[in-house]
Amino acid sequence: MAHRWGMVVDLDKCTGCEACVTACHAENNIPTAGATEAGRGRAMHWLRVERYWEGDFPDVKVKFKPVMCQHCDNAPCEAVCPTYASHQTDEGLNAQVYNRCIGTRYCANACSYNVRFFNFFNPQWEKPLQLQLNPDVSVREVGVMEKCTFCVQRIKSGKSAAKADGRELKDGDIQPACVQSCPAGAIIFGDLNDHESRAARLTHSPRGTKLLEDEGTEPKVTYLQRQSWNEPDTQ
């Protein structure tokens, strides 16, 4: 059976350290916009950690929520793309094909999660930082959209390495950069079609919710949290 890649984020484990954000930037050659452009809403972060405060000082609780592309089964970004740059692959990835993208930015407006980013400039890295670019990932030019790919380059190389060794792909063989770097082990990635995989089992956890579920986007990222967190002010 074809793979169907999905992710689970355990919010009870996330400490908000943002190691995943840093790892995602490094792995995927994501440029930083700088303060001025960020102020104009042109910052690019395929993965962001949202912060929510609850209660009044000093009785406050903070919640962290890492948000990346949810690789929706019923993705609004795909339906609006006039060039099929945004499309669903056989393995359930929401692909963004830079070559096809003509920069209409319809997808970014259609996406409910605000996880698509437009390249307003050709990215530049001050020397010698250009030497740290990951050769397995494109550097996107001005005029195209980009977003979390579930680290498709790692999916490819994981599958390729398994084939080269003549073995089956095991659960945990493929780790996106955010999963690998999370010190709390809060992010889990795996094949949702393999019912034994950790990600598939946790997807059905009673602690699980999806973001903006009622919009019908059918995300492939599940968020786990204590259900009490959903109750209004438990202080």
Add this chain to the structure above:
Amino acid sequence: MPAWLVLTVLALSAASCVDAPFSERQQAERVLQRSRWGTSSVYTPARTGLADAARTHFGLRADPVQPFAYSHRVHLAQEMACVDCHQGVESGPRAGLPGMNTCMTCHAAIATEKPLVQTMAKMQAEGRDFAWARVYDYAREAHVRFEHAPHIRAKVECSTCHGDMRQQDVATRVVDMDMAFCVNCHTQKQASNDCLTCHY
């Protein structure tokens, strides 16, 4: 303008848009044509200017300059295989270019009287290595991530993409690796033609 002229122009431009699959002979001819760079008719704002766009369109790029004129023809005539020197080709994305130690595995004992080999022995003793120049490459904005290993596993011959190296001394670009070249083969071998297979 007379109607027949308009119609002819329309028909011609429509015909040129259809990327008909190539017959095997045409494919072979394409392989034999000397091309200097994977030609590309893609225009993106990433190009620095009109000159840059024109260069890519016509496939103009300076030939790679190698440290010395290594002859593939001579080595392959000794019944060497490509993988003897390009050792990563079966296991990873990159075929790899041989380092000095790979050369000296044989040349510690073979052709030691030649001045070049003596220079190499000296370089090896000093811990120096060759800076080979890449021959084939894709334009940056083609966003192509190519992996060698899956192609070797699918039994694609090296010569399909690199030409017959037994005929070449210094490696030159003899195959135009444009998208039609890749897609035709993927279609024939029933490999995936999803964009994400190569572009990410």
